[in-house]
Amino acid sequence: AAAGWRASFYVCAMIGVAAALVWYAVARDRPQQHRAVNAMELAHIENGLPPIDHEQKTAIPWRAILRSRNVWGLFLSYFAFGYVIWIFFSWFFIYLAEARGLDLKSSAIFGMAPFLAMTAGCLIGGVLNDAISSRLGLYWGRSGLAMASFILTGLFLIVGSRVDNVALAVLTLALGGGAIYLSQSSFWSVTADIAGPHTGVVSGLMNIGCQIGGALTASLTPWIAAHYGWTAAFGAGAGIVIVGTIAWAVVDPRRLIESAPAATGASVAIAR
Incomplete structure (x- = not known):
C-alpha cells in the first residue's frame, strides 16, 4: 500500500x-x-x-517402498495436508476480501492469523508427539495425534466458513490451520521410523503428495468458490482431510521397510 x-x-x-x-x-x-x-x-x-559400516552400502528397496501401505498412507494423508494448507497460502487473502468484504489493510492483519496458528501448532504438535509416544507408543504418538489433528481441522473449516461474524470466522478458520499443523511432526518422524537409511527417499515420495495437493487446490478452490461459494470450497477441504484421516489410520510406524545390503548381492526387499 x-x-x-x-x-x-x-x-x-x-x-x-x-x-x-x-x-x-x-x-x-x-x-x-x-x-x-x-x-x-x-x-x-x-x-x-x-x-x-562404511563398507556396506544398501540398495534402495523400491519394490518394498512402493508396496508399503505405510508409504501410500503417508502419501495420501500428506496430499490432504497440502490441499488444506494451500487454501490458506494461496486463497485465504482473496477469501477475506471477496467473501468477507475486508479492505487491503484489514485483510493483511486478519490474514496473519492462520500462519501464527500454524507456527504454534507445529511446535505444540512436536511436543505432543514425543509425550504421547513415550506414554502410549509410537502408533498413538504419530498416527493417533495426526488423526485427531485432521478431524479437528475438518471441524474448524466447516464451522469457520459458516460463521457470520468476520473476526470469529477468521479465528475459527485460523484454528483449522493450526490444528492441521499439529500433525506436521508426525509426517517427518514416521518416515524416519519406518525407512531408516532410506528416509530421504520415502520422505521425498511423501512430499510429492503434498505438492500435488497444493497444485490441485490452487485451481480447484477458486473454481468451487466461483460456482458453489466459499463455504463449499472450505467444505471440500474438510472432506479431503477426512480421507487423510482414514489414510493415517493404516500408517503404523512400527511396521518397517527393510532391505538387503547391496554388498551381499541380494536385491530382495521386504516390507513388513
Whole structure:
C-alpha cells in the first residue's frame, strides 16, 4: 500500500539473503565441524547413533517402498495436508476480501492469523508427539495425534466458513490451520521410523503428495468458490482431510521397510 508490490518483493529478497548469510555462518553438515559443539555434547550425540559400516552400502528397496501401505498412507494423508494448507497460502487473502468484504489493510492483519496458528501448532504438535509416544507408543504418538489433528481441522473449516461474524470466522478458520499443523511432526518422524537409511527417499515420495495437493487446490478452490461459494470450497477441504484421516489410520510406524545390503548381492526387499 505504501510503496507498491515491487517493494514487497525487494523486502522478501533481503530477508532471503539475510537468512542465507546466517546459514552460511552458523550451519555445518556435521556436529564435529561446528566450533560450538563441545566434547561432552559430541560424545552424547555419537553414543545415540547406530554403528555405521562404511563398507556396506544398501540398495534402495523400491519394490518394498512402493508396496508399503505405510508409504501410500503417508502419501495420501500428506496430499490432504497440502490441499488444506494451500487454501490458506494461496486463497485465504482473496477469501477475506471477496467473501468477507475486508479492505487491503484489514485483510493483511486478519490474514496473519492462520500462519501464527500454524507456527504454534507445529511446535505444540512436536511436543505432543514425543509425550504421547513415550506414554502410549509410537502408533498413538504419530498416527493417533495426526488423526485427531485432521478431524479437528475438518471441524474448524466447516464451522469457520459458516460463521457470520468476520473476526470469529477468521479465528475459527485460523484454528483449522493450526490444528492441521499439529500433525506436521508426525509426517517427518514416521518416515524416519519406518525407512531408516532410506528416509530421504520415502520422505521425498511423501512430499510429492503434498505438492500435488497444493497444485490441485490452487485451481480447484477458486473454481468451487466461483460456482458453489466459499463455504463449499472450505467444505471440500474438510472432506479431503477426512480421507487423510482414514489414510493415517493404516500408517503404523512400527511396521518397517527393510532391505538387503547391496554388498551381499541380494536385491530382495521386504516390507513388513
